[in-house]
Amino acid sequence: MKDMELVEELLNSYIDGELDERKSNEVKRLIDNDPKARRLFNSLNRYKKLMGSMLPAAAPEGFSESVSRRLERQALLADTGVYHHKAGLRHLILRRFVTAAAVIVLMAVLSIIVFDIFVPKSSRDKLVSSALGRKQKPQVLYEKPFPDAKTAQDEAVPVPLPKTATVPMVAKLTLFTDSPVETDWLIGKALMNTGLFDKTTAVDRKTDSVRYVLNCSRDSLVNLAQELSFIWPKCTDTTLEIGTEQTGKYITVKNITAQQTLEICKADNYNQRIRMANDMAMINNVMAPDILQKYFAQQNADSDLLVPEKPVLTSTEKTEQPKSDSTSGNVNLTITVIGR
Amino acid sequence: MVKHIQEQLRVTGGNISIDEASLVSQARAGNMASVEKLILKYQDRIYNTILKMCGNDADAAELAQDAFVKAIGGLKDFKGESSFYTWLFRIAVNLTLNFCKKNSRVSFQSLNDEIDEDSNRQLKDYLLDKKAVDPSELAAKKEVSGLILKALEKLEPQQRAVVVLRDIEQMSYNDIAETLEIEIGTVKSRIARGRKNLREILEAAVQ
Numbered sequence: 001m002k003d004m005e006l007v008e009e010l011l012n013s014y015i016d017g018e019l020d021e022r023k024s025n026e027v028k029r030l031i032d033n034d035p036k037a038r039r040l041f042n043s044l045n046r047y048k049k050l051m052g053s054m055l056p057a058a059a060p061e062g063f064s065e066s067v068s069r070r071l072e073r074q075a076l077l078a079d080t081g082v083y084h085h086k087a088g089l090r091h092l093i094l095r096r097f098v099t100a101a102a103v104i105v106l107m108a109v110l111s112i113i114v115f116d117i118f119v120p121k122s123s124r125d126k127l128v129s130s131a132l133g134r135k136q137k138p139q140v141l142y143e144k145p146f147p148d149a150k151t152a153q154d155e156a157v158p159v160p161l162p163k164t165a166t167v168p169m170v171a172k173l174t175l176f177t178d179s180p181v182e183t184d185w186l187i188g189k190a191l192m193n194t195g196l197f198d199k200t201t202a203v204d205r206k207t208d209s210v211r212y213v214l215n216c217s218r219d220s221l222v223n224l225a226q227e228l229s230f231i232w233p234k235c236t237d238t239t240l241e242i243g244t245e246q247t248g249k250y251i252t253v254k255n256i257t258a259q260q261t262l263e264i265c266k267a268d269n270y271n272q273r274i275r276m277a278n279d280m281a282m283i284n285n286v287m288a289p290d291i292l293q294k295y296f297a298q299q300n301a302d303s304d305l306l307v308p309e310k311p312v313l314t315s316t317e318k319t320e321q322p323k324s325d326s327t328s329g330n331v332n333l334t335i336t337v338i339g340r
Numbered sequence: 341m342v343k344h345i346q347e348q349l350r351v352t353g354g355n356i357s358i359d360e361a362s363l364v365s366q367a368r369a370g371n372m373a374s375v376e377k378l379i380l381k382y383q384d385r386i387y388n389t390i391l392k393m394c395g396n397d398a399d400a401a402e403l404a405q406d407a408f409v410k411a412i413g414g415l416k417d418f419k420g421e422s423s424f425y426t427w428l429f430r431i432a433v434n435l436t437l438n439f440c441k442k443n444s445r446v447s448f449q450s451l452n453d454e455i456d457e458d459s460n461r462q463l464k465d466y467l468l469d470k471k472a473v474d475p476s477e478l479a480a481k482k483e484v485s486g487l488i489l490k491a492l493e494k495l496e497p498q499q500r501a502v503v504v505l506r507d508i509e510q511m512s513y514n515d516i517a518e519t520l521e522i523e524i525g526t527v528k529s530r531i532a533r534g535r536k537n538l539r540e541i542l543e544a545a546v547q
Binding site: 008016018043052055060067068074 | 370372375376379380383384385386387388391392397400401404405408409412413466467469475476478479480485488503506507508510512513528529531532535536538539542
């Protein structure tokens with residue numbers, strides 16, 4: 001095969017007159033003595049003659065003028081500085097760079113928009129803080145929508161002393177019921193009636209429980225507590241947990257009544273709320289639930305016993321108003337309905 | 341001027357003819373008349389070579405113009421180590437090869453459809469040496485030359501370049517090696533393979 005290729009190369013070179021005299025004579029002898037080489041030589045010769053007979057194509061009319069015009073234009077642009085190869089290259093690189101920057105900015109803006117739409121605010125703040133390497137301020141009383149997601153790191157954060165006037169309210173109301181569907185419906189209705197349905201940040205429905213998490217003002221909370229009083233007869237057990245200034249620490253009030261819930265919600269400030277919760281927790285612990293129910297039934301008929309009434313102002317003397325924490329969005333309430 | 345040309349010849353080792361050297365020198369100095377003369381001298385050969393390589397009139401005209409603009413615009417880089425002719429052809433062939441690489445079309449169409457029965461029979465007789473047929477008469481037929489161009493298109497671009505430079509442009513092996521900046525042995529082997537492939541393509545087309 002290699003020999004054949006070599007012979008073909010030699011024959012081609014012979015036909016093209018590219019061999020020296022000695023090699024030409026060798027090829028001549030090969031052609032004379034080898035019929036196969038002769039056939040190949042004739043074939044190559046015919047092919048070469050055919051290719052050589054092809055009519056040459058002439059350049060189109062006005063070709064040289066077109067080239068001259070292009071050259072003149074190029075020279076003119078180079079002289080006037082309108083176009084220079086390096087300048088053009090710089091311009092091209094700059095344009096590409098600007099385009100890439102614009103695309104990056106556009107992508108960043110789109111990402112922020114998508115992030116803003118799909119990621120909840122609490123998660124967003126956390127992500128931004130961790131991305132910037134900032135240590136998050138300890139969130140004293142705002143718990144995560146679902147405590148399952150709580151990390152040990154959160155608990156380890158040392159908590160500074162509370163500024164009571166500005167401490168928001170965090171509460172977890174757990175209702176045990178034999179008719180969870182009806183109770184759930186009543187809660188939904190109460191949320192609708194108080195306009196808090198839109199402020200419900202999370203609803204977690206499981207087979208045997210429903211959990212609502214909402215942020216609202218204290219006034220709205222009071223309204224909701226009043227609306228929720230219809231639910232109590234449906235419940236077999238109720239628990240209210242009131243958050244303290246220490247993360248994850250709650251005062252648990254077992255067997256809480258609708259009236260007690262309402263009173264706690266009405267509390268003007270953190271200290272009052274905590275005091276009331278402590279009192280109620282203690283009372284409810286020592287009293288049997290049925291006695292408690294009866295007791296409160298009686299109290300409801302008269303007045304509120306557990307919560308001392310506010311002193312009535314008899315003159316124009318000014319009293320120091322406790323700083324209210326009833327600003328919008330400073331209550332974080334979790335209502336859990338558990339079916340039995 | 342003569343002194344300058346003689347100096348040019350001395351510097352370049354005589355690789356450039358006096359006529360051409362003077363034209364190149366004047367063109368480099370910005371003499372448009374000399375530029376035009378250089379274009380007129382080579383335009384048909386450059387256009388013909390490119391046309392046989394790319395197979396399309398419009399593309400060939402555009403590429404030939406590009407080659408002249410690039411060659412004359414870059415005369416300051418021309419050191420005269422080779423002739424202006426091989427330098428110009430190097431630019432033209434490289435532009436065409438790049439163009440072919442970017443616009444490579446894989447054609448699966450049979451070449452049988454390209455030619456009528458009479459021409460087909462004549463070409464077959466000629467290639468198989470059955471009858472004495474005048475090759476110039478045969479090649480003058482538009483269909484036959486069209487078929488040869490199509491067959492050339494089916495060759496690898498590197499083989500096509502060598503075959504066209506040798507068989508169409510009648511360049512010597514040395515000039516081809518210089519133009520394509522390859523070894524002379526490579527020229528020989530590419531010519532042998534290119535012609536063999538072309539022969540096989542043409543013979544298959546007329547079967």
